[in-house]
Amino acid sequence: MKEEKLESSSLLDVFESQGVDRRDFLKYCMATAALFGISEFEFTTKLAHAVETASKKPPVIWLEGQDCAGCTIAFLGVMNPPVSSIILDKISLRYHETAMAAAGHMAEEIAEETVKKGGYVLVVEGSVPSADDRFCMIGKRPFKKILEEAAANAAAIIAVGACATYGGIPAATPSKGIGLNKALPGKAVINLPTCPVHPDHLVGTILYFLTTGKAPELDSIGRPVMYYRESIHDNCRRRGHFDAGRFLADWNDPKQKDWCMLMKGCKGPVTNSDCPIRRWNDGINFCIDCGSVCMGCAEPGFYAGMTPLYTAESETSKKILAMRASGEYQKKNT
Amino acid sequence: MGKKITIDPVTRIEGHLSIEVEIEDGKVKDAWSSGTMARGFEALLTGKDPRDASYITSRFCGVCYSVHQMASARALDAAFGAQVPWGGTLIRNLVMGAEYIYDHVLHFYQLSALDYIDIMAIADYKGNDKELLAVKEKIIGLVQTKDTYPLTPRYEPDEFSVKDPDIVIHAVSNYLKALKMHAKARNMGAIWGGRTPHYQNIVVGGVTSYPDLNQIARFRTMLDEQAKFINEVYIPDVLAFGTGPLWPLAKMGVGGGHYNYLSYGSFEKDPSGKELVFPAGVVIGMNPANIKVDPVDTNKIAESVKYAWYKDNKPVHPYNGEQIFNLDKKDAYSFVKAPRYDGKAMEVGPLARMIIAKNKDLIGLVEKGAKPGAVARHAARAIETKIVVDACYQWIDQLQTEMTKPGFKIHDTDHWEPPSTGMGAGYFEPPRGALGHWIKIKDKKIENYQAVVPSTWNASPRCENKIRGQYEESLIGAPVPDPNNPINVVRIIRSFDPCLACAIHIIEPQTNEVKKFMIE
Numbered sequence: 001m002k003e004e005k006l007e008s009s010s011l012l013d014v015f016e017s018q019g020v021d022r023r024d025f026l027k028y029c030m031a032t033a034a035l036f037g038i039s040e041f042e043f044t045t046k047l048a049h050a051v052e053t054a055s056k057k058p059p060v061i062w063l064e065g066q067d068c069a070g071c072t073i074a075f076l077g078v079m080n081p082p083v084s085s086i087i088l089d090k091i092s093l094r095y096h097e098t099a100m101a102a103a104g105h106m107a108e109e110i111a112e113e114t115v116k117k118g119g120y121v122l123v124v125e126g127s128v129p130s131a132d133d134r135f136c137m138i139g140k141r142p143f144k145k146i147l148e149e150a151a152a153n154a155a156a157i158i159a160v161g162a163c164a165t166y167g168g169i170p171a172a173t174p175s176k177g178i179g180l181n182k183a184l185p186g187k188a189v190i191n192l193p194t195c196p197v198h199p200d201h202l203v204g205t206i207l208y209f210l211t212t213g214k215a216p217e218l219d220s221i222g223r224p225v226m227y228y229r230e231s232i233h234d235n236c237r238r239r240g241h242f243d244a245g246r247f248l249a250d251w252n253d254p255k256q257k258d259w260c261m262l263m264k265g266c267k268g269p270v271t272n273s274d275c276p277i278r279r280w281n282d283g284i285n286f287c288i289d290c291g292s293v294c295m296g297c298a299e300p301g302f303y304a305g306m307t308p309l310y311t312a313e314s315e316t317s318k319k320i321l322a323m324r325a326s327g328e329y330q331k332k333n334t
Numbered sequence: 335m336g337k338k339i340t341i342d343p344v345t346r347i348e349g350h351l352s353i354e355v356e357i358e359d360g361k362v363k364d365a366w367s368s369g370t371m372a373r374g375f376e377a378l379l380t381g382k383d384p385r386d387a388s389y390i391t392s393r394f395c396g397v398c399y400s401v402h403q404m405a406s407a408r409a410l411d412a413a414f415g416a417q418v419p420w421g422g423t424l425i426r427n428l429v430m431g432a433e434y435i436y437d438h439v440l441h442f443y444q445l446s447a448l449d450y451i452d453i454m455a456i457a458d459y460k461g462n463d464k465e466l467l468a469v470k471e472k473i474i475g476l477v478q479t480k481d482t483y484p485l486t487p488r489y490e491p492d493e494f495s496v497k498d499p500d501i502v503i504h505a506v507s508n509y510l511k512a513l514k515m516h517a518k519a520r521n522m523g524a525i526w527g528g529r530t531p532h533y534q535n536i537v538v539g540g541v542t543s544y545p546d547l548n549q550i551a552r553f554r555t556m557l558d559e560q561a562k563f564i565n566e567v568y569i570p571d572v573l574a575f576g577t578g579p580l581w582p583l584a585k586m587g588v589g590g591g592h593y594n595y596l597s598y599g600s601f602e603k604d605p606s607g608k609e610l611v612f613p614a615g616v617v618i619g620m621n622p623a624n625i626k627v628d629p630v631d632t633n634k635i636a637e638s639v640k641y642a643w644y645k646d647n648k649p650v651h652p653y654n655g656e657q658i659f660n661l662d663k664k665d666a667y668s669f670v671k672a673p674r675y676d677g678k679a680m681e682v683g684p685l686a687r688m689i690i691a692k693n694k695d696l697i698g699l700v701e702k703g704a705k706p707g708a709v710a711r712h713a714a715r716a717i718e719t720k721i722v723v724d725a726c727y728q729w730i731d732q733l734q735t736e737m738t739k740p741g742f743k744i745h746d747t748d749h750w751e752p753p754s755t756g757m758g759a760g761y762f763e764p765p766r767g768a769l770g771h772w773i774k775i776k777d778k779k780i781e782n783y784q785a786v787v788p789s790t791w792n793a794s795p796r797c798e799n800k801i802r803g804q805y806e807e808s809l810i811g812a813p814v815p816d817p818n819n820p821i822n823v824v825r826i827i828r829s830f831d832p833c834l835a836c837a838i839h840i841i842e843p844q845t846n847e848v849k850k851f852m853i854e
Contacts, residue, residue: 057481066371069348070396070531076444077517077530084510088476093484097345098397101448101488103824104341110487134661137370138350139342169393173374174659196396196531251745252419257544280529281521290528290535291542295389303390308383310537 057089058210059120061111061150062096065143066136066170066177067126070196071161072098078199079282086203090210094120097138108139111150118153121206125197127163127170127177135175144183151184156209158190160197165222166300168195181222181300190215191222194273195297198280201227221300223272232268232294233329235276242329251291261288262320265310267296269320269329336363337817342370344824346445347832348397351793353805355823357814362823365802365809367793369670379783384410384752384775385538387783391771392532394787395833398437399531401764402771402785404430409771410538412758416749420605421742422540424733425526427601428553429533430764431726432523435560436516436530437765438684438719439568441831442712443512449825450575451502452491458499469507489821496579505575508567515563522556525549540745550734557730561723572716576699576709584713587705589826591808593620594678595686596791598630598770600763601725611725612718612763615690618678622700627690632759632770637786638672638797641665649674649798652772652784653757672794672803673786681804682767682791683830684714693717707808708829715765715831752778764788766833789833805830 064072076083087093093100095111102110114120124147129135133142151157159180162168170177180189190209192201205224208216216224233239241247242260249263250256260266271294279286287294296306296316303309306316323329336358344351350371356364375394379387388410391402404426411418418426456473459466476482496502520530526543527533535543576584599614615627636649643666644659652673660666672679680686685706688696695717696710704710736742756775763769767788774781794803802810805827812822 056479059483064350068393068396068399068531070393070399073396073399073520073531076440076513077520079514079517082514083517084513087484088472092481096484097343097350098348099444100345100484101486102484103343103345103489106487106489107343107345110483132661135371136350137352140340140352143371169375169378169390173378175374195393250747251540251542251544252743252747254544281524282517284521284524285528287528287534290524290526290533291544292528292534292537307386309389310385311383 057092058155059094059114059117060091060123060206061094061114061120061154062099062123062125063143063147063150064097065124065126065128065147065164066175067161067163069098069125071125071164071202072096074196074199075160075202076199077281078203081203086206091121091206104139111146115150115153119155120153121209122150122154122157123160123202124157124164124180125160127167127179128183129170129175130178130182131174131176147183151187156190156215157184157187158192158202158205159222160192160202162193162195162297162302165191165193166302168193168297169303172304188215189222190218190224192227193223193298193300193302194275195295195302198227198273198275198278200278219272223298227274227278228272228298230272230274232271232273232275232288235274236268236288237276238288242324248291257291261291261293262317262324263312264293265308265312265314265317266293267299267306267314267316267320268294269323270316271296271298273298339817339820341820341823344827344832346448346828348395349789349833351827351832353809353823353827355809355814355820357817357820360813360815362809362812362814365806366667367670367795367803367805368668369793371669376783376785379780382780384413384773384778384780387771387773387780388537391783391785394785396531397440398433398764398766398833400433400527400533400536401430401762401766401769402787403533403536404764405760405762405769405771405785406773407536407538408760408762409758409773410760412760413756413773413775414538414749414753414758415756416539416746418540418746419743421545421733421736422744422746423602423605424729424736425541425543425545425744426536427729428726428733429523429527429535430601431722431729432519432527434722434765435564435719435726436519436523437831438715439512439516439519439563441715441765442568442572443509444516445831446712446825446828447505447509448485448488449821449828450494450580451496451505453485453502453506455497455499455502456506459503461500461503466503466507469503469510473506489824490819492815492819492821494580494583494822496575498579501574501579505571508571511563511567515560518556519560522553522560525553525556537745539747539749540743542745544744545733545737547734547737550730550737554727554730557723557726561727564719564723569716569720572712576704576713580709581704583825584699584704584707584709587707587710588812588822589708589711589808589829590706591681591804592679593706594618594675594680595620595689596630596675596680596682596768597687597690598761598763598768600761603728611721612687613691616675616680617686617689618676620689620706622705625689625692625697627692632761634676635770635786636674636677638674640672640798641795642668642671644671652770652786653774666795668793668795670790670793670795670803672797673791674797674801677799677801679794679797679801679804679807680768680791681808682788683711684718684765684767685711686767687763688714688717708826711829754778766831767791787833789830792830793832805832
C-alpha cells in the first residue's frame with residue numbers, strides 16, 4: 001500500500017494516492033470514455049496526456065448572480081476525485097466569490113485581468129435579473145454587465161443549476177430572473193440544470209472539455225446527452241409500482257414506503273436526468289428515495305410549470321396522468 | 335473626516351455584500367453594511383399552495399440549506415394545526431444536526447481560516463511528518479508554478495496573523511481534510527434528507543423519509559467519524575488559535591458590537607418539547623459578570639425600512655408589514671431591512687446562543703478575559719458543534735427506540751391538506767441564528783409570507799433612530815492601520831458567517847400593492 005498523500009500534482013497521482021495503479025487508472029479512463037461515448041483509445045490517450053502534462057492549469061471564472069450558493073456547495077461535495085484536487089490541481093480558480101481568498105478590488109482585478117487574457121472556462125451560478133439591473137450588483141456594477149463581459153472572451157460557458165440555465169425559481173419572482181439562454185442570446189452555453197447542479201455533471205463536463213477541447217453532445221435545450229438522456233421515471237426503482245397502480249398515500253405505512261410518488265406530485269415522468277442511477281451525495285440517496293417527489297428541477301418549466309409541488313394537480317401532473325391513462329408509458333415498456 | 339474605503343464584494347460568505355468603512359487614526363470610525371442582491375421570494379409565494387413554501391424557501395440559501403425548509407414547515411405546522419409525531423421531530427433534528435456540523439466546519443476552515451494564517455509560513459516547516467510534508471510540497475509547488483489561485487491574492491498578513499509554521503501547516507492540512515469532512519457531514523444528512531444542498535424530506539406535518547435500521551447504523555457510523563474530527567481536529571484548532579496567537583484580538587474584543595443577543599431556542603430534547611438543546615432568551619447590554627437572560631417576546635420585533643430600498647413606512651411587526659419596493663430612495667443603502675427587538679439591534683447566532691445558554695466553556699473564556707467579539711464567535715461556534723454532535727447521539731438512540739414501538743409515525747397525515755384559512759409562525763435556530771417565518775393562508779392558498787432571517791438581524795442597516803446594525807456596530811474601533819489592507823474588517827464580518835441571499839428576499843413587486851397583516 002502506498003503512502004497516502006493528501007494532495008498530488010495530477011489526477012494520476014490522486015488515483016495512485018488512493019492505491020490505484022496506472023493500469024487501473026487506464027481502466028478508469030476507458031470506463032469514463034465509454035460514458036462519454038467517445039473512442040476509448042482517443043480518450044485514454046488524451047486524458048492521460050491532459051493529466052500528466054497539466055502544468056498550465058486552465059483558468060476558471062465562477063460567477064454568482066441571483067444565486068443561493070447551493071451549486072457551489074454541491075460542487076464542494078464531489079468526492080471522486082476529491083474537490084481539493086480539482087481546485088488546486090486541475091483548474092486555476094481565478095474568481096469565485098464563495099471560495100477565493102481575495103476580496104473587494106483585489107477580487108475584481110483578478111476577474112478583469114483573466115477576462116482580458118481570454119481562454120477561460122466560465123461557470124455561471126444564479127440567474128440574471130431582467131426587471132432591473134440593480135437587483136444584482138457586484139462591486140457597484142450590474143451583474144448583467146459583468147456576465148456579458150466575461151462571456152465575450154470565454155472558451156466555454158457552463159450554466160450550473162436551475163437558475164442560471166433557464167431562470168429557475170427567480171424567474172417567478174418580481175426581479176424576473178432569466179437564465180443564460182435569454183441573458184446571452186446566441187451564445188453557446190452548456191446547460192447543467194437541477195437545483196442544485198449535480199457535482200458529477202459539472203466535474204464530468206469540465207473534464208470532458210479539458211480533455212477534448214469540445215463541448216459534449218448536447219440535447220435540444222443545451223444539456224449534455226450523457227447525463228440527461230433518459231427520464232427519471234424510466235430509471236426509477238418505483239416504476240413497477242407505477243405500472244401496477246400502487247401510489248403512496250400515507251408516509252407512516254411501511255408497506256407503502258417504496259410505492260410510486262405520482263399522487264404526491266412527482267414530475268419524474270417528464271423530467272430528464274440520471275438522478276435515479278447516479279443518485280446524490282456519493283450515491284447515498286436522491287429525492288424520490290427519501291419518500292419525496294421529483295420536482296422537475298432539470299426542466300425549463302421549473303418552478304412555474306411544476307406548482308403545486310406536492311399534489312398531482314399541476315398542469316404538468318395532469319399531463320402525466322393523461323399519459324398514464326392513455327397507456328403511453330405501459331406501451332413504451334412492452 | 336476619515337478615509338472611506340469600500341470592500342465590495344466581501345468574499346467567502348454566502349451572497350452579495352458590500353461593506354463601507356470610514357477610517358480615522360488607524361481605526362474604523364463608522365461603517366455601512368449593504369446587501370446588493372435581491373430576488374423576491376415572498377411575492378412569488380403569494381397565491382401558491384402553502385406546502386410549496388417549505389421547498390421554495392429552502393432556496394433562500396444553499397449554504398445554510400434547508401433551515402428555511404425547517405422554519406417554514408414549523409410555520410405550516412402551526413397554520414395547518416399539524417402535530418408532528420416524535421419520530422418526525424427526531425428525523426428533522428437529525429438532518430438539521432448534520433447541517434450544523436457541516437456548516438460550522440465549512441465556516442471555520444474554508445470561509446475564515448485564510449484570514450488568520452500566513453499560508454506562506456509553510457515554507458519554514460522543519461518537521462518530518464510525512465502528511466504535513468506532502469502539504470508543504472503541494473503549496474510550494476503551486477508557488478513555483480506561479481499559480482496559487484484561489485489561495486491568493488489576499489489581504490496581507492498583519493501582526494495578528496499566525497506565522498508559526500507548525501500551526502499554519504496543521505491548519506492548511508486540516509483545511510484540506512475539512513473539505514472532505516463537511517462533504518461527508520452533508521452525506522450523513524442525505525440519509526434521510528434525500529440529497530444536499532436542499533433536503534427533500536421536510537414537509538408540513540413531519541418528514542417523508544420512513545427510517546430503517548440500516549440507515550440508523552449508517553448515520554451512527556458517519557457520526558462517529560464526524561465526532562472524531564470535531565473533538566480531535568476542529569475544537570483543538572479553534573482553541574490553538576483563540577487562546578494562542580489570537581488571544582490579543584480576543585482580549586481586545588475586536589468585533590464586539592452592541593452586546594445584545596437573541597435566540598428563539600431550538601431542538602426539543604423529548605416529546606413534551608419543554609426542554610431545548612439551545613434555550614431561548616434575550617440579553618440586552620450584556621454584563622459579563624452577571625448575564626441577565628429575559629424571555630423572548632416576539633411582539634417586540636419590528637422592522638424598519640428607513641435606510642433600505644423600500645417605500646418609507648413606520649417600523650412594524652413582520653406580520654404587519656407594508657412593503658413597497660423603491661430602488662431610487664435617497665439615503666437608502668441596502669436591500670436588507672432593519673429588524674429591532676424593543677428598538678434594539680440584536681446579534682443572533684452561535685455567540686448569542688452560547689451566552690443565552692450561559693455555556694460554561696464560553697463563560698470560562700470570558701472569565702479568563704476574552705470579550706465577546708470575532709474570536710469569541712469562532713469559539714462559540716466550535717463549542718456548540720460539540721453540543722450538536724452529542725445531541726445527535728441522543729436523537730439517533732431515541733429514534734431507534736421509537737421505531738420499534740407499535741404505531742410508529744413520522745408524519746401527521748390527517749393535516750396534510752391546507753386549511754381554508756389559517757396563520758402561523760415558525761421559529762428555529764439555524765447555524766447562523768434566530769430565524770422566523772410567518773404565513774397567512776386564505777382560500778387554501780398563501781395570502782402572505784414573511785421571513786426575518788439571521789443575517790437580516792446581523793447585517794441590517796441603520797433604523798429610524800440611526801442605531802447601526804450589528805455588523806456596522808461591531809466594526810467601530812476595529813484597528814485598520816493600513817487602509818489598503820483592511821484585514822480586520824473582513825475578519826470581523828466573516829466571524830458572523832454572513833449569508834446574504836437569505837437576508838434579502840423580502841421584496842414586493844412594483845405594483846404598488848399594499849399588503850396588510852394582523853398582528854398575531
